[in-house]
Amino acid sequence: MKKYDLVICGGGTAGVAAGYISAKLGLKTLIIEKNIHLGGTITSALVMPAMKSNTKNINCDFLNDFVAELKKLGGQIEYGDGNIGWFNPELSKIALDNMLERVNCDVLYNTEIVNAVSEKNHVKSVCVSSKILSLYIDSLYFVDTTGDGNFSAILKNKILEDFSQRQPMTMRFHVSGVDLKKFSDWLLEFDKDRNVSTSFVIDGDIHLSTACTWDTDRNWALWPIFKQGIEDGIITETDASYFQLFTIPGMPGTVSMNCPRILLDKDIDPLDPLQVSKAISYSRKQIFRLYSFMRKYFPGFENSFISNIADMLGVRESRRICGKRIYTKDDILSGETYGNPVLHSDYPIDIHSYKKDSSTLEKASVEYELPIECLISSDFDNLFMAGRNISADFSAQAALRVQTSCFSMGEAVAKHIASILIKN
DSSP states (O other): OOOEEEEEEOOSHHHHHHHHHHHHTTOOEEEEOSSSSSOTTTTTSOOOSOOOOOOTTTTOHHHHHHHHHHHHHTOEEOOTTSOOOEEOHHHHHHHHHHHHHHTTOEEEOSOEEEEEEEETTEEEEEEEEETTEEEEEEEEEEEEOOSSOHHHHHHTOOBOOOOSOOOOOBOOEEEESOOHHHHHHHHHHHOOOTTTOEEEEETTEEEEEEEEESOOSSOOTTHHHHHHHHHTTSSOTTGGGEEEEEEOTTOTTOEEEOOOBOOOSSOOOTTOHHHHHHHHHHHHHHHHHHHHHHHHHSTTOTTOEEEEEOSSOBOOOOOOBOBSSOBOHHHHHHTOOOSSOSEEEOOOEEEOOSSTTOOEEEOOSSOEEEOGGGGBBSSOTTEEEOSTTSSBOHHHHHHHOSHHHHHHHHHHHHHHHHHHHHHO
16 A cells, blocks of 8 residues: 555545545545545435535635536536535536546545544554455545544544534435426415525536424415424424425435434433434434425325435534644634635534524624634644534534535645745
């Protein structure tokens, strides 16, 4: 096995951006991915669209190239509010393969990180396992983009252990065979709030979005229908706690469901395999209830069917790794700027809650940036992190965990490491 300049542990949104940019800059780069495709939340968890944020095009080379590649494959649109992040999850797998092949980035699929070798505050190699094969891989630098901070936990890097708050997880799914013309006509007539329900014809196809929650912060037009479904015993009240629906580029007649929100009798620890397994099984029952509800109450869903259930839970937060600096809610609200920021964003502090009327969507009065010190390990001089496991408090992480910010984090780490190697 050749020695690498950079080994990236996890090929999700932050990891694939780091790998692509690193290899494009000429570094010998390897991505280690436990699944059989890259993309993480986009491809495995079916999370689309990427939430819109004002990036000011800071560390957006990967995002721009990804959008261009997906566009060529017919798997990307720009929605009515100017959001370019409407991605086709299946075509994203192909687009990412194409991009990494062009820049000669190595990828190990179906491979888990099981151990590491370190000396004092320096990581020397990572041990990976794929079925019956185990091997050690040497590298000058490492990036933890595992989401759950698994690599950092193996290394015993300090973890920010504030688990007093939790955000519920989501299991997303697709429904196909929908008569979108019929549903769109009904939806726009039924819900006049264009901040909630919208529909456009883009490249000859109908694309739409709608939502409803059990929170009473606004007059959700769809709530009386959900209430009827609860009274009829089709769905439960917790099934209706959060509902969001989007169409998918390149999949006519298919909608992506940003639900169900998984609410059990207690907060679920995303790092506890027993609790997570129970949540997965329960969520699939929720999915069937929600699908049955839509077939009964939504015009256009009469001949629909469940076509895909995510093979990964949508986890909003778990481990956060301690870095050289811990980014806080106060940092977001202050709008402090930096000479060479990792990212620029106006995405709000978005905290989902297990309880009704307890979710938070707090928009800062000014836009904010992130310094590179939040992506550098506190304990190892050649370990970085990017994605939702970054060094941030609970509230700040809730603003930074979205896909566009994760792309920029991965890209910024790659550029930072490349600049160190060039200087040396």
